[in-house]
Amino acid sequence: MTQLPQTTDKKLGLVIDLDTCVGCHACVISCKGWNTENYGAPLSDIDAYGADPHGTFLNRVHSFEVQPDTGGCAQTVHFPKSCLHCEDAPCVTVCPTGASYKRSEDGIVLVNEDDCIGCGLCAWACPYGARELDQLAGVMKKCTLCIDRIYNENLPEVDRVPSCVRTCPAGARHFGDFADPDSNVSKLTAERGGMDLMPEQGTKPVNKYLPPRPKDTLEEVDASAPILTPVSDTPKGFLGWLDKALEAL
């Protein structure tokens, strides 16, 4: 049903630390791998070994350069982007068939591929480019928050997190419940000022992005000064006696 739930018991989602992400794209690859081999239609590639390869991905890493207003060096920010599992998800309400829905138990936004007609309207409604119509299967694909991992009791407990989180070598991705104020993701968001993407769209994203911390700025220093400054103007002790004795000669 494409009516959004009033509230959800849990608000499962991701925190992505833009200060820590090194832009290695490991999350992109592990996401593609897991979601091709498991739930739903595989994520197809078109012309994979040809001149113009393209395909379906649920997670993509953009890289931006920010020129600080305060001056100084430009900063490179690697920016992974996947479904934000919005509380007010515009992609869900536009769906004509009921294929798109937001789960009332944990807030995960999913597509039932058996109901999807591939009209693409949900992808149009998403400001973030989180949904891609698979060109071979003709159905809409999106991040499932690895629903087939996080509740999967056949997996070791350490693996019951989304594939992107499990694989991130830098520890830039965190998974948890935003409805619980004591969860890891809630604490990180509070401590680091976790932010929403394009908040003016009114989608109320669950996923939060941690902004890069302010960079240190170098003080103006004369590089030769420490070497040339006299250690002491008035020697004391033995050196002081020697100095006076030599002066007296």
Place this chain on the structure above:
Amino acid sequence: MHPAPSVIFFTVFSGLGFGFLAWLGVGMPAPQGWAAFPYYFVAFAMAVGGLIASTFHLGNPKNAIKAFSQWRTSWLSREAVMSVLTLVVMGLFAAAIIFFNTPIAVLGIIGAVLALITVYTTSMMYAQLKTVPRWNHWTTSALFLLLALGGGAILAANSFGTILLIGLAALAQIYVWDAGDRRFGARGHTMETATGLGRIGKVRMYEPPHSGTNYLLSEMVYVVARKHAIKLRIIAFVLAYLVPMVLAILSGPAFGTYIIALVAHVVGLLAQRWLFFAEAEHVVGLYYDKR
């Protein structure tokens, strides 16, 4: 947005078909018996043809029947429900006229209202999208309705209706183009708000996520051939609005000239609708530094 031919044909012809059905529903014109058949045939062929064209846009059309289920929230679902309802009501109205020579006025008026609601639901599929600021305004719906009624007036060979409604549509069109050009900027969507990095400073693209293209770029970040936009706007405005109005003023009720007016209107409308999609900028382009 990608100007898919199937969606251009769908919006142009179903708009004209339902617009003509609205005129027929209120008895302007009111042909009787078998003489009414060609009128209804043209109206239904356009409305149904447009709807069939829209299914070519679907990736998985075998589930299309399920699109009638989510009318509580989805404008696309409402459009499906309303179009079928209109076609059934107007089908009964037409059958009573063609086979029994008895126009059921109430049924026709209900059908006319339903036809206009159908056009409104079509327009709302676009006007509802906050992600496409150019469309996200009530004037999108107003223009769709005026064009359906105006195009219907041309098909109905109604000179007063053509002059009035195509004239109003032309004024709406000028506003829609002018205000639409500025709305993306006015809404304040920038690369800085898209990334949240605006608190540090000015953002620019350093590396896109991949060297090739993707579905998002080909579907929603259509930037090709916009350089001809001004020329196409002039062509669309002359053919879709000025030619039908001038012909309606000059020739009055002469039927033959309405064929020319209709051809000009349809060609102009195809150009107008191509621009409607090609010029529409989706906010997702901000993540690619493209609009």
